[in-house]
Amino acid sequence: MTTSAAAAMTIKADTSPRFQHYASSRRSMRMITEEGKAVIFINFKFITDDEDTIAYLDEEIRKGLRDVTKGELLTSEEADPMAGIKKAAIEEYKQQQAELAKQQALGIEPDMGTTEKTHLNPSSTKQHKGNADGSTSSGAAAK
Helix, strand or coil: CCHHHHHHHHHHHHCCCEEEEEEECCCEEEEECCCCCEEEEECCEEEECCHHHHHHHHHHHHHCCCCEEEEEEEEHHHHCHHHHHHHHHHHHHHHHHHHHHHHHHCCCCCCCCCCCCCCCCCCCCCCCHHHHCCECCCCCECC
């Protein structure tokens, strides 16, 4: 890998969205900024990418707010674990589709499994004489 390729990868990695994590000493807490925006801590944490909210919380911590501490920067996958799971599932699906397309191009039929196939026989009125002659499930004939 060339130096320019490594630099390009570094730049690409640095452009991903970053989220600031804050921790609270209380399980649930609500703060209101000067602009009237709500900052809600749920389960001891608050995660945001809003620069105004980050500046507000940093200033409050600097002024001596003891209930909140600044955490680390998080990537979008760290901030939203489902995003990472979705991304992995999509990548796996794309790989499966590429493998299937390659097999089809070579003329290989997709594996449909080896389970023995059975057929259902349609129900006939002869098998259910009670219903065919107008009787009820108890066997008594309807009048």
